[in-house]
Amino acid sequence: MNILLLGSGGREHALAWKLAQSRLIVEAGDTLYASPGNPGIAEHAHLVTLDAANHAAVAAFCADHRIGLVVIGPEAPLVDGLADSLRAEGVAVFGPSKAAAQLEGSKGFTKDLCDRAGIPTAGYFRAASLEQAVQALADFAPPYVLKADGLAAGKGVVIAATQDEAEAALADMFGGAFGGAGAEVVIEEFMEGEEASFFALTDGATILPFGSAQDHKRVGEGDTGPNTGGMGAYSPAPVLTPALRAQAIDRIIAPTVRQMADEGMPYSGVLYAGLMLTEEGPKLVEYNCRFGDPECQVLMMRLESDLGEYMLACAENRLGAMDAPRFSPDRALTVVMAANGYPDTPEKGGTIMGVGVAEETGAKVFHAGTAMEGEHLVADGGRVLNVTARGATTAEAQARAYRAVDAIDFPTGFCRRDVGWREVAREQKRG
Numbered sequence: 001m002n003i004l005l006l007g008s009g010g011r012e013h014a015l016a017w018k019l020a021q022s023r024l025i026v027e028a029g030d031t032l033y034a035s036p037g038n039p040g041i042a043e044h045a046h047l048v049t050l051d052a053a054n055h056a057a058v059a060a061f062c063a064d065h066r067i068g069l070v071v072i073g074p075e076a077p078l079v080d081g082l083a084d085s086l087r088a089e090g091v092a093v094f095g096p097s098k099a100a101a102q103l104e105g106s107k108g109f110t111k112d113l114c115d116r117a118g119i120p121t122a123g124y125f126r127a128a129s130l131e132q133a134v135q136a137l138a139d140f141a142p143p144y145v146l147k148a149d150g151l152a153a154g155k156g157v158v159i160a161a162t163q164d165e166a167e168a169a170l171a172d173m174f175g176g177a178f179g180g181a182g183a184e185v186v187i188e189e190f191m192e193g194e195e196a197s198f199f200a201l202t203d204g205a206t207i208l209p210f211g212s213a214q215d216h217k218r219v220g221e222g223d224t225g226p227n228t229g230g231m232g233a234y235s236p237a238p239v240l241t242p243a244l245r246a247q248a249i250d251r252i253i254a255p256t257v258r259q260m261a262d263e264g265m266p267y268s269g270v271l272y273a274g275l276m277l278t279e280e281g282p283k284l285v286e287y288n289c290r291f292g293d294p295e296c297q298v299l300m301m302r303l304e305s306d307l308g309e310y311m312l313a314c315a316e317n318r319l320g321a322m323d324a325p326r327f328s329p330d331r332a333l334t335v336v337m338a339a340n341g342y343p344d345t346p347e348k349g350g351t352i353m354g355v356g357v358a359e360e361t362g363a364k365v366f367h368a369g370t371a372m373e374g375e376h377l378v379a380d381g382g383r384v385l386n387v388t389a390r391g392a393t394t395a396e397a398q399a400r401a402y403r404a405v406d407a408i409d410f411p412t413g414f415c416r417r418d419v420g421w422r423e424v425a426r427e428q429k430r431g
């Protein structure tokens with residue numbers, strides 16, 4: 001079966017790497033297409049250039065190239081309803097409908113849904129104007145959690161320590177700092193705890209747990225500095241114990257999937273739950289309607305089952321007939337190498353050498369923001385490479401990942417040196 005993968009980041013490189021090994025592609029000698037892809041993805045897929053905003057053009061490509069499955073990597077085309085347009089043309093799609101993707105596309109939508117379904121999450125207020133928002137601050141205690149309602153590339157959340165800071169942030173949001181995403185703002189109660197990411201595949205009826213991970217959102221070591229899309233991740237996240245995982249499924253994931261189906265918006269695809277592990281149990285921080293980036297890279301590094309088979313079963317509402325997916329008991333850890341200046345103004349065009357040497361150490365280097373300039377690989381984005389390794393422990397995976405990082409010559413780049421610190425410290429304590 002020919003498959004089309006949409007996206008261009010490290011997440012899509014990891015997906016392309018696994019999809020290219022799928023029985024669906026390999027056995028029939030079929031083709032994996034990717035649009036727009038990147039130089040890493042080009043090693044596994046035939047790159048094409050499609051405008052994901054032009055649904056008719058994507059559908060026409062699918063018809064012309066006998067595409068049996070479209071995998072939509074990023075959130076923007078999902079929130080934009082590309083999955084609906086393709087399904088209307090009879091194309092199988094991995095990824096939720098426009099209505100279901102509101103779980104990521106509108107924070108207010110998700111909070112209201114949680115309210116209707118009794119799902120544990122932070123208390124909240126939806127404000128439609130600056131005046132309303134400032135007034136509502138009185139009902140919350142600092143630190144104030146302020147969120148632009150719509151998609152803001154992971155940057156739409158401000159945690160303000162004081163009322164003054166909160167008011168300034170609200171003025172920014174309503175003033176257009178996040179474009180249309182800030183036309184409405186959600187104010188939330190601050191939750192204390194450790195965060196973990198949990199992934200589930202669902203076709204709207206069946207739910208198959210698909211692994212856990214922990215991300216490192218801050219740019220600096222020791223979790224300092226501004227938020228980013230993620231500077232590194234590891235999987236599994238043992239802090240999400242089997243008991244907590246069961247609670248998260250029973251109290252958060254399952255009621256969400258049920259409520260969405262009951263309200264006529266069945267969710268199909270991967271549901272990514274950002275969880276806060278509080279003293280009262282897991283609470284929902286946010287939903288994403290796609291795989292995490294870079295969490296996907298560590299999940300794919302451990303996945304032993306055929307990714308294509310699971311995505312197709314999901315798209316065809318057949319997950320109920322699938323066994324639980326198999327993951328290696330190994331730990332996987334990925335270090336994001338970013339361009340100097342990220343997350344504000346990443347430096348473009350810096351040369352990168354040594355990726356091959358890094359992979360000879362046994363690591364896998366996923367391309368996130370790279371381009372070819374003649375014969376040379378150069379930086380072409382904020383997050384540039386995801387250097388990923390496996391080990392029997394998180395500490396071992398971490399040591400292997402940094403050994404590979406050190407083999408890469410990327411003078412205009414940087415990385416955090418402490419990815420995995422929480423879990424490595426716990427492993428040391430356990431002895």
Ligand code: AMP
Nearest residue numbers: 122145154157188189190191274285286
């Ligand atoms: P989000 O984009 O909703 O995941 O928010 C980004 C980050 O802000 C999260 O990963 C948390 O670290 C933090 N955050 C969001 N909501 C809350 C909350 N209600 N309480 C505490 N921290 C939060």
Ligand code: GLY
Nearest residue numbers: 229230292293294
């Ligand atoms: N790494 C966080 C995200 O993908 O949203």
